[in-house]
Amino acid sequence: MRNEFYNPVKIEFGHNSLDFLPRYINGRKALLVTSKSFVNRGIVKEIVSNNPTIMQVISNIQPNPTINQILEIRSQLDYENFEMIIALGGGSVIDAAKAIAPMDSSNNLLELLNKGIPREMDIKPIVAIPTTAGTGSEVTMWGTIWDDINKKKYSIMDERLYCEVAILDPVLHLTLPYDITVQTGLDALSHSLESIWNKNNNAISTLYAKRAISEIFETLPLLANDLGNILYREKMLLASYYAGIAFSNTQTAIAHAMSYYLTLEKGIPHGIAASITLPIIMDVFLKDATDENIFGMSNTNSVEILKRLFSDLNISLNLKDYNLTVKDIDNIQSSLESNNRAQNSNLDTRKVLIMLREYLQ
Numbered sequence: 244m245r246n247e248f249y250n251p252v253k254i255e256f257g258h259n260s261l262d263f264l265p266r267y268i269n270g271r272k273a274l275l276v277t278s279k280s281f282v283n284r285g286i287v288k289e290i291v292s293n294n295p296t297i298m299q300v301i302s303n304i305q306p307n308p309t310i311n312q313i314l315e316i317r318s319q320l321d322y323e324n325f326e327m328i329i330a331l332g333g334g335s336v337i338d339a340a341k342a343i344a345p346m347d348s349s350n351n352l353l354e355l356l357n358k359g360i361p362r363e364m365d366i367k368p369i370v371a372i373p374t375t376a377g378t379g380s381e382v383t384m385w386g387t388i389w390d391d392i393n394k395k396k397y398s399i400m401d402e403r404l405y406c407e408v409a410i411l412d413p414v415l416h417l418t419l420p421y422d423i424t425v426q427t428g429l430d431a432l433s434h435s436l437e438s439i440w441n442k443n444n445n446a447i448s449t450l451y452a453k454r455a456i457s458e459i460f461e462t463l464p465l466l467a468n469d470l471g472n473i474l475y476r477e478k479m480l481l482a483s484y485y486a487g488i489a490f491s492n493t494q495t496a497i498a499h500a501m502s503y504y505l506t507l508e509k510g511i512p513h514g515i516a517a518s519i520t521l522p523i524i525m526d527v528f529l530k531d532a533t534d535e536n537i538f539g540m541s542n543t544n545s546v547e548i549l550k551r552l553f554s555d556l557n558i559s560l561n562l563k564d565y566n567l568t569v570k571d572i573d574n575i576q577s578s579l580e581s582n583n584r585a586q587n588s589n590l591d592t593r594k595v596l597i598m599l600r601e602y603l604q
């Protein structure tokens with residue numbers, strides 16, 4: 244078994260680290276990719292006035308970016324007019340930037356998603372400024388793009404899609420509402436756990452994952468009750484970064500594989516869809532585990548501790564509250580057959596599906 248660990252993303256973090264953006268643009272002509280809310284809050288105007296080589300701003304990235312939205316954006320761009328991309332936003336914005344980055348003159352995005360990015364194709368470097376603490380996209384080499392018509396989730400993936408730099412500035416997170424704060428925090432928790440119950444894990448990825456888990460358990464409930472606390476914001480941003488580093492080397496596993504159905508068919512936000520099955524998976528994982536001690540306490544308590552976190556955050560773990568039925572579990576089971584994230588699990592996924600069925604009967 245190989246034990247390899249690699250992550251090339253340079254990190255600038257801390258209060259007002261956004262001030263260092265000009266250093267990373269370094270005189271290059273840039274495209275700024277973001278979403279409407281940052282225009283409305285005046286942040287885009289401020290960034291553009293401090294960075295005169297930003298040539299164009301694309302500010303209409305939607306949550307869960309689709310193939311058609313990316314193609315529409317690509318049609319508005321002159322690739323000769325910029326040398327790099329700045330992605331300011333949550334996971335959807337950073338993922339969209341990764342799908343925009345390849346200089347694909349044929350504009351056949353589906354081919355890039357299906358076959359990968361050809362070696363000879365240039366890819367614009369990305370500086371990411373994540374504005375949520377959870378996605379991890381700023382330190383992974385893949386981005387999620389959705390086909391909303393055929394109800395399919397794709398990944399664009401290439402080592403050249405690792406961002407050049409990620410600027411982690413908690414000041415940008417102070418106005419995030421409760422729902423987004425909690426959902427993205429639970430996504431980070433899922434990334435940490437998924438990198439542990441994963442065939443690709445190793446001592447280094449697990450070290451980062453465990454640190455992320457303990458930080459999230461300690462900080463997320465405090466932050467949920469004190470959204471304007473810069474210290475908690477910074478702790479969650481770092482926790483999300485640790486989780487991102489962990490799963491950047493392992494990919495995600497069974498919880499994420501099941502979540503895509505929940506998002507596409509039930510409209511459940513990603514962070515919730517990727518986390519509401521965690522206690523059930525944890526139960527299966529711990530029954531087979533010998534020495535794994537994820538929360539630094541006895542394995543028998545871990546499922547209860549996990550459930551308590553959801554209860555503290557007012558997130559229901561009752562799958563019926565999300566309109567799930569046994570029929571949905573059948574559909575999830577079929578969706579897993581074509582999902583390589585499910586193959587990453589080092590636990591028996593059939594047991595997870597059996598428990599989900601029992602729960603819903």
Ligand SMILES: [Fe+2]
Binds near residue numbers: 517
């Ligand atoms: Fe996720």
